[in-house]
Amino acid sequence: MRARLIASDDVIKIVDVLRRDHEVMAPFYGRGRDTYFDTVTDENRDRIQLHIPNPYYPPKRYVLPHIEQMFRIRKADGSYEVQSTYDEKKRAIFGIRSCDVAGIHHLDRFYLGRDFKDPYYARRRAHLFLVNVVCTDPQVDINDECYCLCTDTGPAAKAHFDLQLMDIGHGEYLAVAGSAAGESLFDQPFFRKATPEHVERRRKILSEVRHNFKATTGWFSATVRYISQEKVLEKTWAEIGSRCLECGGCTYVCPACTCFTVTDRPTGPNEFERVRLWDACALYGFTRMAGGHNPRKAVHDRRNRRFFRKLAHYFIQRELSMACVGCGRCAEVCHGDVGMPSTIEMIRRATTEYLAHESNAR
Amino acid sequence: MNPTPADNIYLPKLARLERVVDEIDEVRTFFWRFLDPADQKAFEGFKPGQFAQVSIFGAGEFPASLPPSPTEKEVFFTVRRVGRATEALHQLQPGDVFGVRGPYGNGFPMEQYAGRNLVFVAGGIGLIPLRSCIVYALAHREKFGKIQIFYGAKTPKELLYRPLLHEWEKAGGFECHLTVDRADNGWQGHTGVVGSLFRKPGVTVPTENTTAFVCGPPVMFRFVIKDLLEMGFKDTDIVSTLERYMKCGVGKCGHCCIGVAYVCMDGPVFTYRQIKKLGEDI
Numbered sequence: 001m002r003a004r005l006i007a008s009d010d011v012i013k014i015v016d017v018l019r020r021d022h023e024v025m026a027p028f029y030g031r032g033r034d035t036y037f038d039t040v041t042d043e044n045r046d047r048i049q050l051h052i053p054n055p056y057y058p059p060k061r062y063v064l065p066h067i068e069q070m071f072r073i074r075k076a077d078g079s080y081e082v083q084s085t086y087d088e089k090k091r092a093i094f095g096i097r098s099c100d101v102a103g104i105h106h107l108d109r110f111y112l113g114r115d116f117k118d119p120y121y122a123r124r125r126a127h128l129f130l131v132n133v134v135c136t137d138p139q140v141d142i143n144d145e146c147y148c149l150c151t152d153t154g155p156a157a158k159a160h161f162d163l164q165l166m167d168i169g170h171g172e173y174l175a176v177a178g179s180a181a182g183e184s185l186f187d188q189p190f191f192r193k194a195t196p197e198h199v200e201r202r203r204k205i206l207s208e209v210r211h212n213f214k215a216t217t218g219w220f221s222a223t224v225r226y227i228s229q230e231k232v233l234e235k236t237w238a239e240i241g242s243r244c245l246e247c248g249g250c251t252y253v254c255p256a257c258t259c260f261t262v263t264d265r266p267t268g269p270n271e272f273e274r275v276r277l278w279d280a281c282a283l284y285g286f287t288r289m290a291g292g293h294n295p296r297k298a299v300h301d302r303r304n305r306r307f308f309r310k311l312a313h314y315f316i317q318r319e320l321s322m323a324c325v326g327c328g329r330c331a332e333v334c335h336g337d338v339g340m341p342s343t344i345e346m347i348r349r350a351t352t353e354y355l356a357h358e359s360n361a362r
Numbered sequence: 363m364n365p366t367p368a369d370n371i372y373l374p375k376l377a378r379l380e381r382v383v384d385e386i387d388e389v390r391t392f393f394w395r396f397l398d399p400a401d402q403k404a405f406e407g408f409k410p411g412q413f414a415q416v417s418i419f420g421a422g423e424f425p426a427s428l429p430p431s432p433t434e435k436e437v438f439f440t441v442r443r444v445g446r447a448t449e450a451l452h453q454l455q456p457g458d459v460f461g462v463r464g465p466y467g468n469g470f471p472m473e474q475y476a477g478r479n480l481v482f483v484a485g486g487i488g489l490i491p492l493r494s495c496i497v498y499a500l501a502h503r504e505k506f507g508k509i510q511i512f513y514g515a516k517t518p519k520e521l522l523y524r525p526l527l528h529e530w531e532k533a534g535g536f537e538c539h540l541t542v543d544r545a546d547n548g549w550q551g552h553t554g555v556v557g558s559l560f561r562k563p564g565v566t567v568p569t570e571n572t573t574a575f576v577c578g579p580p581v582m583f584r585f586v587i588k589d590l591l592e593m594g595f596k597d598t599d600i601v602s603t604l605e606r607y608m609k610c611g612v613g614k615c616g617h618c619c620i621g622v623a624y625v626c627m628d629g630p631v632f633t634y635r636q637i638k639k640l641g642e643d644i
Binding site for chain 2: 070071073075078079080082084110111114115116117118119230258259260261262263264266272274276279281286287288289290291293295296301305309312314315
């Protein structure tokens with residue numbers, strides 16, 4: 001991978017170059033702490049933020065929209081015309097954080113791996129360009145809930161981006177290319193040659209930044225082991241479940257959640273569309289079948305389903321990446337404080353205690 | 363990129379309803395053919411125990427097990443009217459067009475059962491997915507040992523495929539035992555839960571070199587499994603198809619995930635040893 005130097009004031013020019021043939025998304029401030037990804041226009045271009053708290057609503061929606069049309073269905077002459085509708089628009093996400101890069105990589109594994117490939121996802125993904133900005137500012141980039149150190153997804157993404165930018169101080173950014181498309185941007189005149197000194201500065205900053213993470217639960221792997229070996233007590237699962245308000249918020253802000261539902265709706269007198277929408281295993285109707293039978297009734301069965309699915313070793317093996325990227329959004333939105341970090345802590349604490357008592361009793 | 367329909371795993375292929383047969387209350391069998399003969403040919407390679415996704419445009423899509431055996435000449439679904447999409451299927455008339463995609467799932471590995479005795483235990487409409495295996499076994503009668511069917515429903519009126527059961531019994535030399543929970547005036551047969559058939563005088567169920575197929579409502583499933591285990595069946599010799607809500611059928615939507623398995627990809631056929639480990643209510 002090649003690296004180049006770029007002046008802070010010139011970074012925005014990358015957006016201008018990308019906008020020639022891409023729709024470019026970037027993070028902006030809303031009101032107060034609110035931040036969001038939006039399409040860059042001439043009007044808002046100068047308000048793009050390089051250092052910013054990661055928006056709640058994840059950029060995953062550019063590859064897996066909240067609601068997406070799959071087909072147009074037209075009834076004519078006693079038969080039907082079914083037309084797949086694909087989004088082939090070229091898009092770039094500027095300022096995507098490392099955790100969200102890992103999230104998109106997880107979705108790649110899930111939607112493009114195994115026997116069947118998702119055609120809608122495949123097209124959106126093929127046309128997506130990612131400009132990763134490394135979280136280096138402990139005041140704004142990194143919040144109390146960030147724990148990408150534990151999931152090994154940050155603060156700097158190691159791969160799966162096209163271009164990576166990192167603030168190395170002195171009004172300079174170091175740019176690293178992660179793909180041929182990213183590298184071709186280095187032809188632009190605003191990129192300068194980087195020296196070993198710049199690379200050293202990057203390394204030093206990264207190692208300092210690592211000390212600014214507060215929720216650094218190093219219990220991730222132990223919890224994965226307990227869940228996979230079925231060591232977690234029913235009591236612990238029930239306690240986690242009892243704190244869940246079933247709002248589904250954690251799944252809607254999760255960059256690695258994949259579940260969807262499908263429904264038909266009319267769009268005209270003889271026309272329908274089939275759409276798919278994000279769905280969540282925390283919601284009551286998720287496993288309910290026609291006729292009313294619901295094999296997964298208890299709240300904790302559903303609530304814990306998500307943690308099981310994300311942390312059981314079987315699924316990590318199956319998709320070759322963990323379905324948690326350490327962004328901390330679930331912890332921020334959860335009213336019952338059962339986001340991923342606190343759940344991991346609860347499981348680890350309860351199970352370790354139980355196992356210790358068990359071995360003492362022998 | 364010019365996508366062809368073959369690219370899209372979610373794209374239903376058009377099929378025409380040919381005829382409809384009323385089975386029991388709220389349950390009908392729908393015979394159909396794909397409009398495109400190539401689709402029809404590709405589909406006919408399905409295995410017993412697999413399922414398909416049925417689209418009624420405007421009403422939605424639902425998973426339906428395939429009751430025909432690949433040895434039969436026709437394809438059809440037997441569907442109970444239970445929700446919006448199945449209701450819409452019941453409204454269709456012969457000649458109407460709807461969508462089908464599949465076949466999906468692992469199916470029963472019928473070759474593995476060659477030389478074994480087969481015991482089919484079904485409750486209510488649980489006979490639908492097992493019909494495929496029964497007809498397959500009938501078509502390859504010489505490959506299998508003793509074949510028994512134990513089938514129960516709530517009332518005599520709710521016994522599915524009744525004329526067929528007699529036909530199979532005569533043609534295939536099967537043993538066929540029926541029971542109902544509540545008899546009506548005309549019912550001369552056995553009364554009681556399906557499991558009580560195993561203890562009926564004159565019935566002997568071999569447990570050695572035997573595979574038991576169990577399919578039915580959760581409560582029946584639990585009791586029959588208990589009976590079979592007590593009789594000496596190994597948990598690897600009991601197989602079943604699991605029913606789950608599915609939106610995609612290809613392991614993406616997440617609805618059918620139980621424990622570590624996706625019913626649509628890893629199932630719907632599971633051995634009892636696997637089901638036990640999934641750790642969720644069946």
